[in-house]
Amino acid sequence: MNDFITKYLSHFNIEAIVTAGLNKVLSLVLLFVAFYIIKKIAKASVKKVLVPSLKVSTQDIGRQKTISRLVESILNYLLYFILIYCILSILGLPISSLLAGAGIAGVAVGLGAQGFLSDLVNGFFILIERQFDVGDVVKLTNGPITISGTIVSMGIRTTQVRDADGTLHFIPNRNILVVSNQSRGDMRAQIDIPLKFNTDLEQVYRVIEEVNLREISNFDQITGVTVLGPQNAISGQFVFRVNLFVANGQQNKIYHQFFGFYQDALRQAGIDLPSSGPTVLK
Numbered sequence: 001m002n003d004f005i006t007k008y009l010s011h012f013n014i015e016a017i018v019t020a021g022l023n024k025v026l027s028l029v030l031l032f033v034a035f036y037i038i039k040k041i042a043k044a045s046v047k048k049v050l051v052p053s054l055k056v057s058t059q060d061i062g063r064q065k066t067i068s069r070l071v072e073s074i075l076n077y078l079l080y081f082i083l084i085y086c087i088l089s090i091l092g093l094p095i096s097s098l099l100a101g102a103g104i105a106g107v108a109v110g111l112g113a114q115g116f117l118s119d120l121v122n123g124f125f126i127l128i129e130r131q132f133d134v135g136d137v138v139k140l141t142n143g144p145i146t147i148s149g150t151i152v153s154m155g156i157r158t159t160q161v162r163d164a165d166g167t168l169h170f171i172p173n174r175n176i177l178v179v180s181n182q183s184r185g186d187m188r189a190q191i192d193i194p195l196k197f198n199t200d201l202e203q204v205y206r207v208i209e210e211v212n213l214r215e216i217s218n219f220d221q222i223t224g225v226t227v228l229g230p231q232n233a234i235s236g237q238f239v240f241r242v243n244l245f246v247a248n249g250q251q252n253k254i255y256h257q258f259f260g261f262y263q264d265a266l267r268q269a270g271i272d273l274p275s276s277g278p279t280v281l282k
Contacts, residue, residue, distance in 0.1 A: 027090045035083050042075045066135035066154055073155030087179040118174035119157040129153070131179045137249060140171060141178035147171065180257065183248040186223050189255040192231070192239035193262050194274050201230055204240050207269045211261050212242075222254060 046068055125131075132138050132151050138149045140161065149163035159176065160170045195204065208227060216222050224245040231241045242262070245252045266273060 031086050039079055069134060069153045070155060077156060082109050110251065115158060115174065119172050122176060123156050123173035126173065132181050136181055136183040138182065139180035140176050142175045142221050151154060186245045187248045187251045189244040189251040191242045191245055191255060192198050193263065195238055195240050196272060196274055197238050199271060203271060204266065205267065208242060211265045215261055220253065221250040267279055
């Protein structure tokens with residue numbers, strides 16, 4: 001039995017096999033070290049070269065973040081593609097031969113590449129048309145699915161959106177069909193103050209105008225105000241409506257502050273506000 005094994009092994013050049021194996025291991029180690037160094041250099045270059053150059057341009061902060069993170073994403077994909085190609089080459093497994101003989105796996109790779117290309121093309125048009133930038137508050141819609149939140153990052157394949165409860169959504173760019181951007185131009189803070197149907201509306205008008213004259217000048221983010229007066233809300237509630245136009249992203253803060261201002265002023269003026277349940281116009 002030992003003679004058979006010895007005779008069988010004599011057909012192989014063990015020393016050459018070990019040497020070749022060690023060479024491949026050493027090549028892989030050097031490859032990973034080089035990859036790590038190049039990736040660090042690429043990331044540092046984006047931060048120290050690209051970002052400062054964007055800051056001196058006419059691009060706003062959101063646009064600067066969008067472009068810099070997109071460039072980082074492109075570099076990452078490119079570096080990982082080169083890494084995989086080099087690994088396969090070191091192991092003596094050419095990619096073309098693998099794909100040609102992969103069968104079902106080749107079809108899967110082809111479908112994946114098709115999806116990746118769709119993500120890339122849609123992401124390109126989103127960037128060129130500037131449908132949104134990092135920091136924008138948006139609604140992204142695909143059929144019955146709608147995701148609302150703040151754009152955290154945009155890559156060549158996915159867009160990251162963080163919603164109000166902190167959940168981070170990763171959305172393939174090809175699935176973004178309708179973009180509703182709430183961060184372009186002024187936004188409206190609609191304030192509905194519940195009233196009883198027999199309230200003296202002239203007194204309410206006077207109180208609201210006094211609050212506006214006293215407070216609005218203290219808020220630079222408010223660009224305009226429209227007092228619409230008594231309204232019948234969708235719920236049937238009788239309300240006094242005021243629209244404040246504010247810089248995007250500030251509408252919730254302004255809403256809560258001015259709702260409090262109006263409510264306190266009306267109570268101090270002796271106007272009885274409903275404490276519970278809707279007051280419905282009859």
